[in-house]
Amino acid sequence: MQYSTPLPFAIFLMGPTASGKSQIALDIADNFPVEIISVDSAQVYRHLDIGTAKPEPATLIRVPHHLINLIDPDQHYSAAQFRSDALNIMHEITLRNKIPLLVGGTMLYYRALQDGLSILPSADKNLRLMLENMAKELGWPAMHQKLEELDQETAARIKPTDSQRIQRALEVCYLTQQPMSEILKIPRQTNFPYRKISIALIPSNRSQLHLRIAERFEAMLSHGLIDEVQSIRKRFSLSLESPSMRCVGYRQTCLYLDNKINSTELHDMGVAATRQLAKRQLTWLRSMKTDEVKEFDCLTSDLTAQVQHFLHAAIEKCTF
CATH class of the missing domain: 3.40.50.300 (P-loop containing nucleotide triphosphate hydrolases)
Structure with missing residues (x-):
């Protein structure tokens, strides 16, 4: 054709x-x-x-x-x-x-x-393992509260039970030292x-x-x-x-x-x-x-x- x-x-x-x-x-x-x-x-x-x-x-x-x-x-x-x-x-x-x-x-x-x-960092295996271990001890609602302290805008869009998205948002915050919501605003x-x-x-x-x-x-x-x-x-x-x-x-x-x-x-x-x-x-x-x-x-x-x-x-x- x-x-x-x-x-x-x-x-x-x-x-x-x-x-x-x-x-x-x-x-x-x-x-x-x-x-x-x-x-x-x-x-x-x-x-x-x-x-x-x-x-x-x-x-x-x-x-x-x-x-x-x-x-x-x-x-x-x-x-x-x-x-x-x-x-x-x-x-x-x-x-x-x-x-x-x-x-x-x-x-x-x-x-x-x-x-x-958006330019987000690649997954970090060691950091994810650390976050998963923290979640086993504290629970994902508590991890959601940690995310809220670091990135209130992203936390507002994620349910406290959504482990996958909480983990990724926290991972980005720790790796980049800035809220994921700010990175997502970059053209x-x-x-x-x-x-x-x-x-x-x-x-x-x-x-x-x-x-x-x-x-x-x-x-x-x-x-x-x-x-x-x-x-x-x-x-x-x-x-x-x-x-x-x-x-x-x-x-x-x-x-x-x-x-x-x-x-x-x-x-x-x-x-x-x-x-x-x-x-x-x-x-x-x-x-x-x-x-x-x-x-x-x-x-x-x-x-x-x-x-x-x-x-x-x-x-x-x-x-x-």
């Missing part, structure tokens, strides 16, 4: 969990010369298959997918790494005269890709050399999305989520604070395997956590410029036809 515009196309397919992004992406791949790039902070982990709704092996063979199965569950992957990896792969895809189709619900990754990242240098077509799948009825979420989590349990987590924990040294085990569904399953909750609580907590994730994703989507994002009702029966009609028109308009 030849482009008259100086910039190649890139398609963003966004939406909350259970909105049907994966199937729509495959439908798009049947009609457009695309390769799929996963924008999912959980699918980067090897062995986390059922709980992340990772595509089946046959699907990965039929349609090229990228940024899936990158690291082991005991490793870390950052938004900065995603931006670098995604830009490299997007360049390779365009050299093959195809269109990068970015699909997923990790909205921070989309923002990092488009807008760049970012960005370069996103693509003509973006953004699609958002938004439910017209939130309760219907909640039903989908419940059905999806129940299917994960029936397909062996508990056995999957048990197997992963046998192979790798992990805790509830490991990034991979913080993923929705995995954290709750760990609690079940540690006999801290029963099977009913596992179900209810897993569904509730997934609903909270969807709520956060929708909040991100609402904050984006509406004139740059084409919204579709993910619950409509002719969603595939609507999306494909829009893409044909958008690409034709920009090409000729």
